[in-house]
Every structure is written in structure tokens, then in C-alpha cells.
Amino acid sequence: MAGVNATVGSLLGFLHEGPQSGWDLMETARSRIDGFWSLTRSQVYRELAGMAEAGLIVTDSTGARDRRVYRLTDEGRAAFRAWVGETPGEENIRYPLLLTLAFARHLPPDRLAEFLTTHRAIHQARWETYRLQDEQARAAGASPLDLVTLDFGLRYERAVLDWFDGLGDVTGNP
Numbered sequence: 001m002a003g004v005n006a007t008v009g010s011l012l013g014f015l016h017e018g019p020q021s022g023w024d025l026m027e028t029a030r031s032r033i034d035g036f037w038s039l040t041r042s043q044v045y046r047e048l049a050g051m052a053e054a055g056l057i058v059t060d061s062t063g064a065r066d067r068r069v070y071r072l073t074d075e076g077r078a079a080f081r082a083w084v085g086e087t088p089g090e091e092n093i094r095y096p097l098l099l100t101l102a103f104a105r106h107l108p109p110d111r112l113a114e115f116l117t118t119h120r121a122i123h124q125a126r127w128e129t130y131r132l133q134d135e136q137a138r139a140a141g142a143s144p145l146d147l148v149t150l151d152f153g154l155r156y157e158r159a160v161l162d163w164f165d166g167l168g169d170v171t172g173n174p
Contacts, residue, residue, distance in 0.1 A: 004083040007039055007047050012056065012072065012080035019060045021067035022048055031133075035126060035153050051076070109171040116171070120164040127157035 004012070014020060014028045022045050029039045048070060051057045056076035060069045072080075097119045104112050130153040137147060 004079050005047075006037070007043050008051060008056075009080060009083035010037065010039070011044065011047060011051065012076050013084065015057060015070060015072045015076065016080065019069045019071040021069050023067055025070075033149075035130070036149070104170075113171045116164065116167065120161065123157050123160045123164065127154065127161060130154045130157060 010029065010033060011025055014025055014032075017028075020028065022041075025048075026039065026041055026044055029037075029044070033039075048057065048068075052059065052070070054075070055073055056079050057070045058073055060071045097115065100107075100115060107115075130150055134147065134150045134154060137150060
């Protein structure tokens with residue numbers, strides 16, 4: 001499998017922790033990287049098939065509910081090491097609210113206020129989730145490297161919340 005992409009790389013990384021089914025891998029991704037990297041179920045299963053064909057993983061056994069359980073091969077470990085050792089690409093912000101705000105003058109003020117309220121609540125909930133995960137990870141003795149993505153998430157969500165709080169009333173409501 002030439003040129004491991006980020007989806008394959010992350011799946012290989014999760015499989016370093018032990019054999020997992022596709023469903024397990026989706027749950028692991030949701031809990032560990034969902035705040036900054038998204039994977040769809042169809043992507044995961046498509047990539048797992050390609051990874052197995054390329055010899056990066058093998059089906060270990062059938063787990064609960066006839067789920068295939070995948071484990072890494074030596075080739076998979078080597079492919080992961082090569083992928084994780086590459087210089088990461090630049091981030092690309094895709095923030096639907098900001099796109100909407102670029103054209104907000106075409107919205108009724110109440111609709112704009114609704115969008116802002118909804119999105120602030122989403123970021124507040126994410127900040128609280130990250131805070132809880134951080135507390136749990138620290139209590140479990142996580143290493144500083146294990147905490148860097150949580151730290152980023154906490155700082156990012158705090159910055160976004162501060163941004164929302166600094167907006168004032170941009171909706172034009174009296």
C-alpha cells in the first residue's frame with residue numbers, strides 16, 4: 001500500500017494498542033481524535049479492506065456479533081512508522097459557522113443569533129468533555145505526550161469560547 005494516508009495511519013496507530021474490530025476502531029477514533037480529525041464508518045471499512053489486501057493487517061478472529069477483529073502485521077508496523085515519521089501537512093480550517101458568518105448580512109438577525117447560540121453551546125460542551133477526559137487521563141497517570149492533544153483541545157475550545165464571548169451583539173438585534 002503505497003503512501004499511507006492519514007486515515008490508514010490513524011487506524012494503524014490505534015491497532016498498536018491491540019486487535020480491534022472496525023466498530024471498535026470507530027469508537028476509538030471518536031473518543032481520541034474526533035475533535036480534530038474525522039473518520040466516517042465507510043472510510044474505515046474501505047481502508048481496512050485495502051489494508052488487509054496490502055498485508056498491513058490481518059483478520060485475527062471474529063469477535064462479538066460476528067465482527068472481524070484486525071491486528072497489525074510487521075508490514076503494518078513498518079508502514080505506520082514511515083507515516084508517523086513524515087512531516088505533517090498544514091492544517092486547513094473548515095469551519096462552517098465562519099463561512100456562514102462571511103455572508104451573515106443576508107440572514108435575519110434572529111437566525112444569526114440562533115446559529116451563534118447553538119455553536120457556542122457546542123464548544124462549551126466540547127470544552128467540558130475535554131476537561132473531564134484530561135482529569136481522567138491525569139488520574140490514570142497519562143504521560144505528558146498522551147496529554148498534548150487534550151491540552152490543545154482545551155486551549156482551542158477556550159479560545160473559541162472567548163471569541164464568542166467577545167462578539168457582543170453582531171446580529172443587529174435592538
